Amino acid sequence: MSVSAGSGGRPRNLVLAAMIFAVAMTFIDQTIVSIAVPEIQRELGLSATGVQWAVNAYLMALAALFAFGGRLADTVGHRKMVVLGVLVFAGASAMCGLTPKGSLAEAWIVLFRVVQGAGGAIMFPAALGIVVQTFALRERGRALAVFFGIAGGLTAIGPILGGYLTQWTWRAIFWVNIPVAVVALVLIALAKPVTEHRPAPMDYRGLALIASGVGLSVFGFQQSQIWGWRNPGIGLCIAAGLLLLVAFVLVERRTASPLIKVDIFRIRAFAVENLVLGIAMLVFIPVFFFASEYAQIALGKTASQAGLYLLYFFLGFVVASQLGGRMLDRGGAKRPVTLGCALCAVGFALWAGKVTQLNFNSQIWYVVLAGAGMGFMLSPASTDAVSRASRLSYGEATGITQTVRNYAASLGLAILGTVLVSQFRSRVTASLIARGMPAGQASAEASGISQSQGGTGGTADIPDFIRLDFAYATRAVFYAMAGIMAVAAVVALFGLERGRQEEPEESAVPVPSEREDPR
Incomplete structure (x- = not known):
């Protein structure tokens, strides 16, 4: 079977392109906002925790609603949910860009980031389910490597684009989603993907x-x-x-x-893949937030320069994700997932050892290595997990894996954010005391500085000792990330089995299904 019944006779590459553009907004928004964080914080007067909520509210909504989105896709129809998700996401993006200054700012931007997350949660499982149903199992690794690789490449554009747009206005980082949404809707109308779904109560x-x-x-x-x-x-x-x-x-x-058939976790490979993904996602999304702040606060880079800093991570990620997809098709998920987690752990450890030198050039290859490790493991682990489900449950399986991923990313941002702030506050307190400030006053001053992440002025106004203190706080976070990825490597090494999987069997009991009307 070279093309599934879900392809509807349409060119598979057109279907793949339509789904990539549909989810591109969700990938771009995972990084583009991180680049603009210092500028958003300064203009809207948000605290460090408030601006973390502007990032984390999106991830939390994704985590809370992905299972719902996956279930909707399998029961209502994948194409309908992709279109609805694109419309909701684009509308919420427009409202984020219209955030007013003043007392309403924090509540406004957090609210519409939640709505963005809801749109992404509706859209993503349906889009991935369409891709999975369109390509046969033996071609799925390469197809999803392209899916995640190009989407990752678009994510890489996020920091660069975000950096340049922020020089004009940070609001444009949200408005850029609107033309992407238009392209996605046009491609969906041309591709008219046809998939199977099964009506069921919610x-x-x-x-x-x-x-x-x-x-x-x-x-x-x-x-x-x-x-x-x-x-x-x-x-x-x-x-x-x-x-x-x-x-x-x-x-x-x-x-x-x-909402979720929890018995699916009795499939060992599915359970282990989700455990590995959950551990890795404690790192994957938070790294963009912390690396962006490090580049702008500790290194004194502009937003566009910080985007280039993150681009090196994605250079490694995009190349390795293609290799990982091919390794999955040839020999199964264990080798690329284990190798990727181990490489990522080494990359983060080496990267952490260089951040306090405040020299970007000394970090480049370690940033690339960390990105390559993540690229090797992410696509194979996600693809292998979803492929364990039956054809009528791909949306649900995607919903589960994405729930795990985004819940872990939210926890990672919250926990590692706590580590960053506490370490930064401790080091700034010690630095101020060393400069003759009384301990009580130094502690109070450090608390204010840590919540403003270096201050509310431009990066040029940040004293050198504050830059170095922030670098040491970032080092603690990156070492923690290295340890997390090492744990993921151990879980993959001992939890996953060697070899390729077979096409999953459908339930022995025939289940009525419906095909989406291509018209």
Whole structure:
């Protein structure tokens, strides 16, 4: 079978191009906002935690609603959900660009970042499900390597484009999504992808449980740097969120038509791939936020120069993702996933050792190595996990993997953000005391500086000792990332089995299905 029934006779490459443009906005927004963070913070007067929420609210909404989006795709229709997701995402992007200054700014931008995340959660599982149904299993690794590789390349454009757009106005980083959305809608209309779906009732109880669980647990970690770990509210939020997620699993096992068929985790490879993805995603999205701030605060780079800094990460990522896809098709997921995690760990460790030298040129090859490691593992792990599902559950399987990925990314940003702020505050306090400031005053001053991430003026106004202190705080974060990726490598090495998988069998009980009307 060279082309699945879902291709509808249309050229598969046109379908692939349409889906790449559809999800391009979600990939671009994972990095383009990070580049503009210092400028957004200065113009809108946001705290360090507030601006992290502007990044994290998007990821948290994706994590909370991806399972819902995957279920909608499988039950309502993949193409309908892609189109709806594109429209919601583009509309929310426009509103983010219209964020007013003043007291409403933080609530406004966080709200519409949540709506953006909702649009992405509806769109992405449906788009990936279309690609998976369009290509046969033995061609799927290469197709999804192209999918993730080009999407990753578009993500690489995000920092560069964001840097130049920010020199005009940071608001343009959101408005740029609108022409991308138009191109995506035109390509979808031309490709008219046809896929199979199965009408079923929606599990709103499960949706409420997973959304609340994800939201509360991430909120607890995110607020820890403001309230402090001694505040009982932090522990209560995290505990309540985790309990709700446990309740979600228990309820889903007893629900006739669940949001997520949790029994799919009995498939060892699916469970291990998701565990590896979850561990790796503690690093993958947060690195753009922290590297961008490091480049602009510690190195004194402009936003466009910071974009070029992140481009080196994606040079390694895009090339390695193509190699990883071919390795998946030839011999299965274990080798590229394990190799990728190990390379990424080494890259981050070497990168961390150089950041305090405040010399960009000494870091380049380690940035490339870290990106290459992530490229080797990300596409094969995601592809292999989704391919374990039956044809009628690709959207659901995608929803699960993306829920895991984005929940982990939200936690990673919150936890590593806490590490960054606490380390930065500690070092600035010590530096101020060394310069003769009383301990109490130094602590208060350091708390204010750490929440403004170096100050609210331009980067040229940041004292040299603050730059160095921020670099040391970044080093702690990058070493933590190296350790996280080393854990992922160990899990992949001992958890995954060698060899290629076979085409998954459908349920022994025939299930009525419908094909989307191509008209």
